[in-house]
Amino acid sequence: MLAAMALSGAAALTYETVSSKFFSYFFGSSTYAVSTMLVSFLFGLALGSFLMSRLIKKIKDRRNFFAIIQFIIGAYAVLILVNFNQFSGILEFVYQVFGSGIFLLTLGKFLVGSLYLLLPTLLLGAAFPLAGSLLIKDTKRAGRDIGTLYSLDTWGAILGALAAGFFLVPLLGLKYTVLIGGLMNLMSGFLIVRKNVREVSYLFTGAVVLVIIFSLLSGGSIPLFAGVNSALTSSGGKVVFEKNSPYGVVAVLEWEDEEGSVHRHLSIDGRGMCETGGVAAKELPHMILANFDKPVDVLNIGAGCGHTVQAILEHDKAKTIDAIEINPSVVKAARDYFGEDTGYSLDNERTNLMVEDAVKFLLTTDKTYDAIIVTVENSGVTYSSPLYTVDYFKIIKSRLRDGGIFGIISIFNDYEYVRDLYRSLEEVFSYVYVTREFGNIPKLIASQKALDVEKIKSNLNFPGSDTFNGFDENLMGKINNDPNYSINTLDNPILEYFGLEKMKEWDLLLKQ
Secondary structure, three states: OHHHHHHHHHHHHHHHHHHHHHHHHHHOOOHHHHHHHHHHHHHHHHHHHHHHHHHHHHOOOHHHHHHHHHHHHHHHHHHHHOOHHHHHHHHHHHHHHHOOOHHHHHHHHHHHHHHHHHHHHHHHHHHHHHHHHHHOOOHHHHHHHHHHHHHHHHHHHHHHHHHHHHHHHHHHOHHHHHHHHHHHHHHHHHHHHOOOHHHHHHHHHHHHHHHHHHHHHHOOOOOOOOHHHHHHHHOOOEEEEEEOOOOOOEEEEEEEOOOOOEEEEEEEOOEEEEEOOOHHHHHHHHHHHOOOOOOEEEEEEOOOOOHHHHHHHOOOOEEEEEEEOOOHHHHHHHHHHOOOOOOOHHHOOOEEEEOOOHHHHHHHOOOOEEEEEEOOOOOOOOOOHHHHOHHHHHHHHHOEEEEEEEEEEOOOOOHHHHHHHHHHHHOOOOEEEEEOOOOOOOEEEEEOOOOOHHHHHHHOOOOOHHHOOOOOHHHHHHHHOOOOOOOOOOOOOHHHHHHHHHHHHHHHHHHO
């Protein structure tokens, strides 16, 4: 019974880890996803324990009933939880019922997510009091027995979360991780109904074979929910690269235009990151480096496909480039599918590529730079969100040398978003500039010294740079005269929530 509960606890936290990641596809990497997962699990566990406390006296064969519970959970995992595309289909109904309002839409997703996890969490909650009633034979030892049961259940949960989060999901993906969780529940049930070790091993081996056959028949990889992916594949594009990572599924899509030219697009969980050409990623470094007359050291946070690094390398003044990319799967895709397009910038002798978390790097490094350029994911993604806050702008400022310049792409073109990002930068830097030149994507540049616009104009040298007319004085004036702004901080990450709402809007548009 103790071993069975340890396996059940491991399976439970495996599902919880997967659910947290899975819900991020639909809520973004946010507190919404985490809260939905936690509330769903805790509600199911509490309700299951409560119902079992009322029904336990009516159950005649509690041992077999415990095994049945584990078998049902395992079957639900193998047959239902792994089919994530079902959830996507249900959401189409949610969009029709709840409309496009952010509050109602979020509520609808929360309710669907909770129902999706209700059965397994209900049964997991019922398993603990049932196991306790089977284990306790002597009231004098009840406290010790329950303590031991709870301890092993918790240790199983710890190992399940550790294995799922650090090994199974990054290596195998969500689907096979859920299947392994289902096998844990089946093994838990077998341990209870069969005492003979040989019989248990036979039954478990048979279950493993059946699950493997099922998974092969149903397809091994998780579905890609990205509208851009489905749109491109439906119009003749194909997925040429797909790899799980701790930060989502990295995919590269390839298609040909009418002239026969090959194009590629890299996404993470469907969110577009970069594509061949990479024009948007090249403009900001050119404008920043045009301010320098001396050799400079540059830090690029968010190397992605390598286009920003490529633009930096085009300047002889760029002495060294430290390029940081958090996702190793993105680095592999960049090298294999965008290397020729970027001139193999990530492997250039002047480039020092680091695969690590930029948030951690900024906190721990003692290096300083002449220019720091941030081209990460939007602020609605958890691991990018801190880099848009005043707290980290202060850290970035401390990593800049005298006369250093900081630049960041806004991603979103909405006035309120650009205003609050601009105002947040003004909390730290003496001078903040914004431009929508080159593709209408807002780019913000900050420094402690005023920048010479004419110098930037004269030093810009890339296709189309002759159209640069300076910074957007009208927009900057409007922002500075607008009293209705918010400051983005770690304590109040308003840009993170704005980013989440924008991702929901995109989701709705893609569904339509």
